[in-house]
Amino acid sequence: MTITTQEAVSKIQGLNGAVFGAEHIKRTNGEIRIGAYRMGVQKGVTGEGLKFDPARKNLLGVFDMNSDGFRFLDLNNLLSVTVNGQKFTVAGQ
Numbered sequence: 001m002t003i004t005t006q007e008a009v010s011k012i013q014g015l016n017g018a019v020f021g022a023e024h025i026k027r028t029n030g031e032i033r034i035g036a037y038r039m040g041v042q043k044g045v046t047g048e049g050l051k052f053d054p055a056r057k058n059l060l061g062v063f064d065m066n067s068d069g070f071r072f073l074d075l076n077n078l079l080s081v082t083v084n085g086q087k088f089t090v091a092g093q
Contacts, residue, residue: 002089005075009060011083012039019065021082027074037062037073044070 003011012020017040026033041063054061059072077092 001003001086002091005078005090008081008088009075010079010086012060012081015083016040021087022029022062022073023079025079025092026027027077028076032079035067036065037071038065039063068083 016037019036019038021034021036023032023034025031039060039062040070042065054072058075060075061070061072063069064071080087080089082088
């Protein structure tokens, strides 16, 4: 099933911190990456906040379950998401 980027973000945010899968193109080297991510993780958060607004750069802040660290998914390079065992292809805006 094909969905828009905005629909993909809505599905991810509707998980309330549950793990989801994402396939995306890394901005640094163009490599395709598949990973398991979560939103709403508090581990290691200092309360200092970010020095920029990720939404203005079309980024989604997530916790990478494989690398055990915080990352940003570039929503412009999102290829697919897997939510509750169902895979959705992301077709952009």
